[in-house]
Amino acid sequence: MPAFELRDKILSGGSIEFDEALSLYDEPLEDVCAAADEIRNRFCQKSFDMCAVISVKGGRCSENCRFCPQASCSNSQIKEFELLSADEIMDRAKKLDELGIGHVCLVSSGRRLSKKDIRSLCDVVRAIGKDLSVKPCASLGLIDEEDCRNLKEAGLIRLHNNLETSETHFMEVCTSHTYKEKLDLLEAAKKAGLELCCGGLLGIEENRRDRIELAFTIKKYAPESVPLNLLYPSKGSAMEDAERLSYEEIQKTFAIFRFILPKSELRLAAGRDLLEDTGEKCFLSGGNAAITGDCLTVKGISASEDIENIERIISERW
Numbered sequence: 001m002p003a004f005e006l007r008d009k010i011l012s013g014g015s016i017e018f019d020e021a022l023s024l025y026d027e028p029l030e031d032v033c034a035a036a037d038e039i040r041n042r043f044c045q046k047s048f049d050m051c052a053v054i055s056v057k058g059g060r061c062s063e064n065c066r067f068c069p070q071a072s073c074s075n076s077q078i079k080e081f082e083l084l085s086a087d088e089i090m091d092r093a094k095k096l097d098e099l100g101i102g103h104v105c106l107v108s109s110g111r112r113l114s115k116k117d118i119r120s121l122c123d124v125v126r127a128i129g130k131d132l133s134v135k136p137c138a139s140l141g142l143i144d145e146e147d148c149r150n151l152k153e154a155g156l157i158r159l160h161n162n163l164e165t166s167e168t169h170f171m172e173v174c175t176s177h178t179y180k181e182k183l184d185l186l187e188a189a190k191k192a193g194l195e196l197c198c199g200g201l202l203g204i205e206e207n208r209r210d211r212i213e214l215a216f217t218i219k220k221y222a223p224e225s226v227p228l229n230l231l232y233p234s235k236g237s238a239m240e241d242a243e244r245l246s247y248e249e250i251q252k253t254f255a256i257f258r259f260i261l262p263k264s265e266l267r268l269a270a271g272r273d274l275l276e277d278t279g280e281k282c283f284l285s286g287g288n289a290a291i292t293g294d295c296l297t298v299k300g301i302s303a304s305e306d307i308e309n310i311e312r313i314i315s316e317r318w
Contacts, residue, residue: 003027006259007035011042016259021212024256029248036255036286037318043262046318048310049102049225049289051137051267052303054092056121057083057108063176066238067164067204067231070109076236083108083117089124090131097134099303101292104128105137105160105197111177112141122154129155137197142181148192158195158224161185165206166213173204173239186221196223199267202253203231203245211253215260225289226264228254230271244274251281258286265289278306283313 001020010016024032059080061070069076089106096104106121113121121138128136138151139160148159164170167179189196198221200214218226230250233240258266267289268279275281278301279290292306301309 003031003035007038010039010259010262018212018216021215021256021260022209024259025208025252029252032252032255033281033285036258037284039258039262040266040286040288041318044265044288046314047265047288048283048314049265049267050100050292050307050310051103051105051225051289052096052101052292053105053107054084054089054096055108056089056106057081057110057113057117059109061110063111063174065164065174065176067173067201067242069234069237071238076234083113083120086120086124086127090127093128093132093134093136096303097132099307101134101303101307103135103137103158105139105158107139107160108141110141112143113147115147118143118147118150122150125151125154125156139197142177142185143188145188145191148185148189148194152192152194156194158197159185159189160197160225160227161189162199162201162227162229163214163217164201165204166210167217168213169204169206169210190221195225196221197225197227197267198223199225199227199229199269201229201231202250202271203242204239205242212256212260215257219260223264225267226257226261227267227269227289227291228257229269230274232271232274247275247281250275251285254282254287255285267291278309280309280313283310284317 003024006016006020063071065071070078093104125136135157137158137160138156163182170179198218231242233242266287268282268287269291272279292303
């Protein structure tokens with residue numbers, strides 16, 4: 001079915017089916033992207049969310065995710081450090097708050113944080129909620145429902161947990177934890193009353209069907225934010241020689257995700273600096289959110305310059 005007919009189906013309150021979504025890869029790029037942008041405009045208007053990451057704990061991880069430079073199967077050179085102090089985290093969060101960033105995500109390496117570290121982060125989350133306007137989010141590995149509830153009570157707004165790819169393909173890229181464990185965390189976070197940030201990673205030797213399956217799995221959980229990351233083939237990682245996706249493939253995938261998830265924040269996340277325009281084409285193809293900040297080197301520009309560029313796109317192109 002042509003892209004504009006599927007657009008009309010969604011705009012009239014319907015939803016797209018799996019085979020229809022897959023067929024969009026065979027439609028002209030310009031049609032698919034233009035239709036996705038209209039869907040974005042109808043359901044999200046001109047809202048655009050910027051999120052910045054604060055890495056609160058780093059180091060080698062016990063998990064064997066083949067795409068990750070911190071994984072146990074990787075020889076990549078990485079920084080290792082214990083949980084940052086509350087003062088260090090707050091100092092970074094304040095700087096991001098002053099820029100007008102919407103969300104700040106506290107990210108840790110490893111399978112999951114200890115209960116002690118969770119308690120420490122709960123104190124930080126309380127301080128952010130008390131003193132700053134930026135909304136606190138977190139990505140802390142496979143934490144449990146008790147951790148989710150404690151973080152929610154402390155004032156955490158949103159929990160991040162990427163599914164990465166389809167359930168079938170996931171077994172090809174990670175065997176140290178299961179897809180079900182990831183889905184269980186999404187359920188636990190929802191039960192605790194947290195918003196969800198759940199997306200995937202493009203360019204990890206998946207096929208188009210894997211991407212569509214991922215999008216429909218994500219749809220079941222109705223996440224507020226859906227980040228799509230681009231594999232950065234780090235030297236020493238198990239996927240350092242993975243073939244890069246073309247920009248057209250990335251752009252069309254973003255657009256198709258908007259057809260499937262018309263109301264979510266569709267976020268261009270890690271890998272923006274791999275694109276010559278830092279993702280502008282994706283923001284004209286249904287995307288309406290991004291990762292920014294010092295943790296992400298976007299073509300050598302600062303977070304404030306990045307925000308100015310996004311504001312230009314909204315005012316001139318939307």
